[in-house]
Amino acid sequence: xxxxxxxxxxxxxxxxxxxxxxxxxxxxxxxxxxxxxxxxxxxxxxxxxxxxxxxxxxxxxxxxxxxxxxxxxxxxxxxxxxxxxxxxxxxxxxxxxxxxxxxxxxxxxxxxxxxxxxxxxxxxxxxxxxxxxxxxxxxxxxxxxxxxxxxxxxxxxx
Numbered sequence: 001x002x003x004x005x006x007x008x009x010x011x012x013x014x015x016x017x018x019x020x021x022x023x024x025x026x027x028x029x030x031x032x033x034x035x036x037x038x039x040x041x042x043x044x045x046x047x048x049x050x051x052x053x054x055x056x057x058x059x060x061x062x063x064x065x066x067x068x069x070x071x072x073x074x075x076x077x078x079x080x081x082x083x084x085x086x087x088x089x090x091x092x093x094x095x096x097x098x099x100x101x102x103x104x105x106x107x108x109x110x111x112x113x114x115x116x117x118x119x120x121x122x123x124x125x126x127x128x129x130x131x132x133x134x135x136x137x138x139x140x141x142x143x144x145x146x147x148x149x150x151x152x153x154x155x156x157x158x
Contacts, residue, residue, distance in 0.1 A: 002058060002104070002105050002106060002108075002109040003058075003109060004056040004057060004058050004069075004071075004106075004109040004110045004112070004113040005056065005057060005058075005059075005113075006054065006055070006056060006057075006113075006117075007042075007046060007054070007055030007056060007057045007070065007072070008046060009042070009043050009046050009047050011042075011046075011055065011057055011067065011070075012039045012042040012043050012046070013039060014057075014065075014066060014067040014070075015038075015042055015055055015057070015067070015070055015072065015094065016035050016038045016039050016042070017067075018067055018069070018070050018094070018096040018097075018098065019035075019038060019094055019096065020035070021096050021097075021098060021099065022094065022095075022096035042055075052074055052075045052076070053072065053073070053074045053075075054072070054073060054075075054114065054117050055070055055071065055072040055073075055094070055114075056070065056071050056109075056110045056111075056113035056114050056117070057069065057070045057110060058070075058101075058106040058109055058110060060098065060101060066098070067098070068097065068098050068101035068104075068106045069095075069096065069097040069098065069101060069106035069107045069109070069110050070094060070095070070096055070110055071092060071094065071095045071107065071110035071111045071113070071114045072092075072093055072094035072095075072114075073090050073091055073092040073093065073114045073117070073118065073126070074090070074091050074093075075088060075089075075090055075118065075121050075123060076088070076089050076090070076091060077089075083124070083125065084124030084125050085124065086122055086124055087124075088121065088122045088123045088124055089123055089124065089125050089126070089127065090114075090115075090118035090121075090123040090125070090126035090127070091126070091127050091128065092111065092114055092115075092126055092127070092128040093128065093129070095107055095110065095111060095128075095134060107134075107137060108137060108140075108141075111137065111138070111141060112141065115141065126143075128143065129150065130143070
């Protein structure tokens with residue numbers, strides 16, 4: 001059985017590398033600073049005494065210090081409602097697997113550990129945005145399509 005472990009600040013660079021894999025962005029590309037910004041967020045949020053961001057990872061068995069897969073999520077407090085009375089909601093993102101380590105159950109181990117983390121913290125729902133490739137994994141874990149379409153507003157950055 002594959003076991004994911006909780007990510008630490010020592011995993012920040014690898015979590016960012018896998019984020020690049022997720023977006024199909026080569027490591028040596030001009031990134032506009034997103035990698036450094038993401039790394040700083042991970043360093044800060046994963047070190048909080050009572051973190052509301054968590055990541056779960058599986059290490060590459062043949063390459064110490066490199067991750068095979070990861071899943072990251074945040075716990076958000078919203079107003080309670082009929083389907084989520086306490087108002088605690090999880091959002092799962094950055095689910096990525098190194099191309100050489102796919103189809104081995106690593107992403108499933110990471111997402112399952114993250115779902116358990118949300119559950120122990122009282123989240124009533126967990127949301128995510130799934131790629132077509134990821135949908136079967138998430139559906140097998142109980143995720144369903146919602147009736148509400150997602151919308152996004154992109155604001156200018158300074």
